[in-house]
Each structure stands twice: as C-alpha cells, then as structure tokens.
Amino acid sequence: MNQTIPSSFAGLEHLATAVLLLDQERNVVYANPGAEVVFALSAKQISGLNISQVFPDCEILHSALENAITNHSPFREHEFVITTLRQNSLAVTCTVTPVELPPACLVLEFQQMDQQLRIAREERMLIQQQANAELLRNLAHEIRNPLGGLRGAAQLLEHELPQVSLREYTQVIIKEADRLQSLMDRLLVPHRVPKYEPTNIHEVLERVRSLLLAESPQGMIVRRDYDTSLPDLIGDREKLIQAVLNIARNAVQAMQSQSGDMHAPSEIILRTRAERQVTLAKKRYRVAIKLQIIDNGPGIPPDIRDRIFYPLVSGRDGGSGLGLTLAQTFITQHHGMIECDSRPGHTCFTILLPIESTAMKCLIPRQ
Numbered sequence: 001m002n003q004t005i006p007s008s009f010a011g012l013e014h015l016a017t018a019v020l021l022l023d024q025e026r027n028v029v030y031a032n033p034g035a036e037v038v039f040a041l042s043a044k045q046i047s048g049l050n051i052s053q054v055f056p057d058c059e060i061l062h063s064a065l066e067n068a069i070t071n072h073s074p075f076r077e078h079e080f081v082i083t084t085l086r087q088n089s090l091a092v093t094c095t096v097t098p099v100e101l102p103p104a105c106l107v108l109e110f111q112q113m114d115q116q117l118r119i120a121r122e123e124r125m126l127i128q129q130q131a132n133a134e135l136l137r138n139l140a141h142e143i144r145n146p147l148g149g150l151r152g153a154a155q156l157l158e159h160e161l162p163q164v165s166l167r168e169y170t171q172v173i174i175k176e177a178d179r180l181q182s183l184m185d186r187l188l189v190p191h192r193v194p195k196y197e198p199t200n201i202h203e204v205l206e207r208v209r210s211l212l213l214a215e216s217p218q219g220m221i222v223r224r225d226y227d228t229s230l231p232d233l234i235g236d237r238e239k240l241i242q243a244v245l246n247i248a249r250n251a252v253q254a255m256q257s258q259s260g261d262m263h264a265p266s267e268i269i270l271r272t273r274a275e276r277q278v279t280l281a282k283k284r285y286r287v288a289i290k291l292q293i294i295d296n297g298p299g300i301p302p303d304i305r306d307r308i309f310y311p312l313v314s315g316r317d318g319g320s321g322l323g324l325t326l327a328q329t330f331i332t333q334h335h336g337m338i339e340c341d342s343r344p345g346h347t348c349f350t351i352l353l354p355i356e357s358t359a360m361k362c363l364i365p366r367q
C-alpha cells in the first residue's frame with residue numbers, strides 16, 4: 001500500500017500522537033510513525049485495511065466517525081478502550097476531523113491516556129522535586145553556618161577544661177558536629193560546573209560494573225544486556241556514573257541484607273534499549289536511551305516505596321537516604337527521568353535519557 005500523502009500532511013511524520021488518515025470507505029491510507037509505536041503495528045500492516053479491521057469491535061470509535069461525518073466538524077471521544085487487531089488494549093482519547101484532501105477524508109488522532117497520566121505525574125514530581133531541593137538547600141545552609149561556630153567553641157572549651165576526663169563531652173560535640181557537617185555537605189551537592197560531552201552509556205555502565213564487582217561480595221552476578229547500537233548522548237560522565245552507582249549500590253546492599261541459602265544467586269542486570277517518541281518534561285524526543293538496573297533482591301520496603309526519591313528517606317540501618325535523591329537530581333540535569341517498579345524478587349529502576357542532536361549542543365542543565 002502506498003504511504004505517500006499530500007504534502008500538507010508531511011508534518012504528521014513528526015507528531016508524537018498516533019495519526020491515521022482514512023479514505024471515503026474508511027480504509028487506512030496513511031499511518032504516521034506515532035501510530036506504529038502506539039499500536040505496535042507497522043504502517044505496512046495497517047495501510048489498506050478498513051478501520052473496523054484495525055480496531056475490531058469498537059463501537060465508540062465508529063460512532064465518533066459517524067458523528068464527525070454527519071456534523072462536518074471535529075469530534076472528540078474521551079477516554080475509551082480500543083483493542084487493535086494485535087489484541088493490544090489501549091486507553092485513548094480520539095479526535096476525528098473531516099478533511100478534504102484526497103484520498104484522505106478523515107483524520108483520526110489518538111492520544112494514549114496512560115502516556116498523558118505519566119506526563120502529568122512527571123510534571124508533579126518535577127515541581128515537588130524542585131521545591132524539596134530548594135527547601136533542603138536553605139535548611140542545610142542555615143544548619144551549616146552555626147555548626148562551624150559550635151565546633152570551634154567546643155574545641156576552645158576543651159583546652160580550658162580543668163579535668164581531662166571532661167573532654168569526653170566536648171569530643172561528643174565535635175564528632176556530632178562533624179557528622180552533621182558531612183551530611184550537610186552531601187545535601188548541598190557541590191556546584192561543580194557540569195562537563196557535557198559526548199558520552200557512551202556503555203562506558204558509564206562498564207565503569208559502574210567494575211566498581212560494583214570490586215566492592216561486592218563473591219558470588220554477585222552483574223549481567224550486561226546492552227543494545228550496542230545506541231548512539232552517544234551528551235552528558236556529564238561522572239554524574240551519570242554516580243547516578244547509576246547510587247542505584248546499583250542500593251541493590252547490592254538490599255541483596256546482602258537478605259539471609260543466604262534459600263534465595264537464587266544475587267544478580268543485577270544492566271540493560272540498555274532505545275525508546276522512541278518519548279515525552280520528558282513536556283518536551284518530545286525522537287529517541288531516548290532506556291537504561292534499566294534490575295535486581296532480584298527483597299524489593300523496596302512497601303512503607304517507603306512511594307517516597308524513596310525524597311531526601312532522608314531510608315529503609316536501612318546507617319542509610320542517610322540521599323543516594324536516590326542525588327541520582328534523581330543528576331538525571332534531571334540531563335533532562336531525563338527515573339522510575340521504579342519493585343516487588344519481592346524483582347526491583348527495576350528505569351532511567352530515560354533523551355538523545356537529541358540539535359538541542360544537545362545547547363543542553364542547559366536543570367538545577
């Protein structure tokens with residue numbers, strides 16, 4: 001089937017939403033790349049088919065078509081489920097617009113609901129994250145300043161003390177002040193100017209892998225599952241290493257904490273894939289790198305599962321609860337995002353990092 005379309009429709013190629021053009025008989029004359037992604041069908045498979053074959057048993061869609069045709073105006077049907085000929089069910093909103101651009105006479109535009117929900121959730125997360133970061137920065141500054149004075153005064157006091165045995169108390173003050181100081185230093189991520197340069201994601205992962213293997217107990221498997229055809233991204237190598245390492249170290253620590261024998265061997269998988277037509281922080285990218293860090297450990301404790309990216313949230317003894325907050329900050333600086341899915345025996349952190357040739361040259365880091 002011919003995929004050539006009138007030149008006025010050429011822009012459809014670049015839309016993230018799925019677009020189908022139908023002729024008078026309601027046969028598909030064109031499917032854009034967005035439709036191929038959303039419906040998991042190639043344009044070749046859909047083209048020439050009647051719309052009732054592409055979406056069998058979808059009364060709502062057919063009445064939307066009738067409505068648009070009868071009223072000669074666009075008609076939108078909100079939030080309904082369609083099943084494709086591949087038996088994939090999708091929640092979508094569909095807009096049907098009559099046009100006079102032979103051979104096309106109807107434009108069908110589909111927006112996937114779960115994608116919209118994800119974008120909305122991501123926007124909320126970003127706002128929350130920025131508010132948290134600012135609050136913490138201010139708080140850390142306020143705590144850090146008097147700490148120096150407190151420590152200095154304790155040292156002076158120590159010199160003046162009449163009995164050496166009393167130094168035990170000043171030492172407690174000094175040590176605790178130092179502990180707080182290092183926590184504040186971690187909270188106030190040093191503002192090193194990011195160094196953005198072409199970075200190979202697999203070099204980042206190989207570095208993480210060798211660090212993990214060096215510091216992990218014997219018997220830990222770190223498996224690679226790479227798509228080596230992925231292009232470089234423009235990024236700060238050190239920050240990317242730190243982000244992935246923080247995530248992977250948590251996996252190692254969680255797996256170490258569960259008692260031995262009855263479990264399968266501890267395994268971490270580092271996986272890379274290409275993800276197409278991705279919307280991140282309201283911006284659409286043709287391609288993003290999807291990086292997954294998967295472990296078969298005990299899973300994230302359910303009581304903190306929704307809050308793990310918040311600062312100071314920790315589920316382990318001695319944890320400061322900053323590893324994931326920092327990882328998220330670094331990934332956000334690359335205009336990417338992190339998600340997590342966890343149940344006992346399977347925890348998967350997914351990082352999306354956009355690749356975009358023109359915008360990358362002037363990548364402005366997010367704070």
Ligand SMILES: Nc1ncnc2c1ncn2[C@@H]1O[C@H](COP(=O)(O)OP(=O)(O)OP(=O)(O)O)[C@@H](O)[C@H]1O
Nearest residue numbers: 250251254299300314315316319320321322323324
């Ligand atoms: N792969 C994982 N499996 C099980 N639990 C996890 C995993 N990743 C994170 N967690 C839980 O999330 C919590 C928060 O992790 P985060 O890295 O932010 O802080 P932390 O490890 O406690 O301290 P820090 O990294 O600052 O030393 C961890 O304490 C742990 O309970």
Ligand SMILES: [Mg+2]
Nearest residue numbers: 246250323324
């Ligand atoms: Mg950690």
